[in-house]
Amino acid sequence: MSESHLWHAVDAYFTAHLAPDDEALRAALRDSDAAGLPQVAVTAPQGKLLQLLAQIQGARTILEIGTLGGYSTIWLARALPADGRLVSLEYSPVHAEVATRNIARAGLDKVVEVRVGPALESLPHLADENPAPFDLVFIDADKANNPHYLEWALKLTSAGSLIIIDNVVREGRVTDADSTAPDIRGTRTAIEMIGSHPRLSGTAVQTVGAKGYDGFALARVLA
Numbered sequence: 001m002s003e004s005h006l007w008h009a010v011d012a013y014f015t016a017h018l019a020p021d022d023e024a025l026r027a028a029l030r031d032s033d034a035a036g037l038p039q040v041a042v043t044a045p046q047g048k049l050l051q052l053l054a055q056i057q058g059a060r061t062i063l064e065i066g067t068l069g070g071y072s073t074i075w076l077a078r079a080l081p082a083d084g085r086l087v088s089l090e091y092s093p094v095h096a097e098v099a100t101r102n103i104a105r106a107g108l109d110k111v112v113e114v115r116v117g118p119a120l121e122s123l124p125h126l127a128d129e130n131p132a133p134f135d136l137v138f139i140d141a142d143k144a145n146n147p148h149y150l151e152w153a154l155k156l157t158s159a160g161s162l163i164i165i166d167n168v169v170r171e172g173r174v175t176d177a178d179s180t181a182p183d184i185r186g187t188r189t190a191i192e193m194i195g196s197h198p199r200l201s202g203t204a205v206q207t208v209g210a211k212g213y214d215g216f217a218l219a220r221v222l223a
């Protein structure tokens, strides 16, 4: 069995026993595919990890940057209490429309708000509303802007909040200090910001699975 087949098989086994999907999650992926959205949502075990982290965090408010079809949004929003709030920022009106339908079908439209536009334009508007600090921020959009998203996450959180950045390994390309690729530069800057920022304590973990070889960074806001 090739490495990639093995990763798929293990993910399928973990999914069946630990992160079983339901009709709302299946339909979210089905409709995202039917609308031609890229197949870059988190896997079910990763979605379950996000949900567990939000639960461990006791999250009441979540900010997501990069909605796609709302698959990770559904996993995260299910960790929230009935009066919780999740704001998800999405550049593409088509992705946002698909996500909004998927989120409504999952019965989460009272908790989740999808805002359309470039996140770097939506974030200042959000900050102007003086929202309660977000307990968890999930950054999963255009990787070149990861350092800016991390800066905004720091403005919109408080001590004890958790910040997660997805896809920080880029099949190992993150080690290439000479790379001029915007996603690598953005990811490296974000990793190095986490490492040196006085308000952050973080780590990063490499992963393999149905979506290949990648990883995520996790940072706790200290003050």
Ligand SMILES: C[S@@+](CC[C@H](N)C(=O)[O-])C[C@H]1O[C@@H](n2cnc3c(N)ncnc32)[C@H](O)[C@@H]1O
Pocket: 040, 041, 042, 065, 066, 067, 068, 069, 070, 071, 072, 073, 089, 090, 091, 092, 095, 117, 118, 119, 120, 140, 141, 142
């Ligand atoms: C990797 S996908 C998100 C996957 C989603 N979090 C999930 O796991 O189900 C990245 C999304 O970020 C969106 N995006 C890209 N650039 C953006 C920007 N500048 N502002 C907001 N969203 C952006 C893309 O349109 C895409 O839908």
